[in-house]
Amino acid sequence: MTAAALPPLAEEWLDRLWWAAERLPASEQADLVSEIESHLVESIPPGASEAEVRQVLDRLGDPEEIVAEAGGAPEPIPTPRRGGLEVAAIILLLIGGFLFVFGWLVGVVLLWSSRAWTLRDKLIGTLVVPGGFAFSAYLLLFGLRWDSGCTGTDTRGCSGNQSSLSSGLFLAALLVSFLAPIFTGIHLARSADRPS
């Protein structure tokens, strides 16, 4: 419906408006763009200088802003969900403890600096088995040493009953310390994916 051709700069701007207005209902998009196209045709005289065209466009404003005014919500800004930082945090929380505990500490720092988790998630991630799998590995190592101490030549204080009772407790603790980080990891991965 343009009678006079618009300068390329204005055409470009109008294109941006058209694309921004894609998220409006089709009839509203067409109305809005055609009204503003008329505005451009009326306000840009033939042979206008680039500066004049720019001034008209500046006064009109930003296409995104105009469409937002029309009720089209601005392009959703992706909130940081599970990104590289979150994946790194979960991995370090689980196995970082093997890197002289330091890796786990880095994991904790990443966990607390991410915006993908709530305070509750962060507390769970930090407290439900600090050190992650390294904790259960440590427990296992400690247990074996303790065990071997019992089976050695010096068997004092290693009566059969006591041993089986404490080894039962030990196995349960080991199992929990192994499973808990898995559940924590799954929980963190899920809640990082959930929109807040």
Place this chain on the structure above:
Amino acid sequence: MLTACLTILLSQGTLYRMVGEREGSAAQLRRGVLEFCVLALLRDGERYGFELVQRLSEIEGLVTTEGTLYPLLGRLRREGVVETTWRESPSGPPRRYYQLTVAGKAVLSAFTDEWTRFRNGVDALLGTGVSS
């Protein structure tokens, strides 16, 4: 000395922020009255979009970006307070002319009363009224 400097800097920051927030509510006030200004411009007859936008832009401090007036015109049309007709233009493409509907006239008249009371009340508080 350093503490004094910091205090001044901090308090100025707060001041800027407070002024900034107030400017935000002034913008909301402008937005709120804008649609009634459109209706008022149509009181004496029909006008086309570009003409409306030009007239509104002439009012100081009312319009910051002209482009956002067009979505407003679209909304008023969908709400049924204005209606439009296409007419040929002496030059260039056909123009869409806006005019008040019966509902639009009622809205404008109600706002006029409301505005008068509102303005008088605020003027009295601010001491900016014209009456002596």
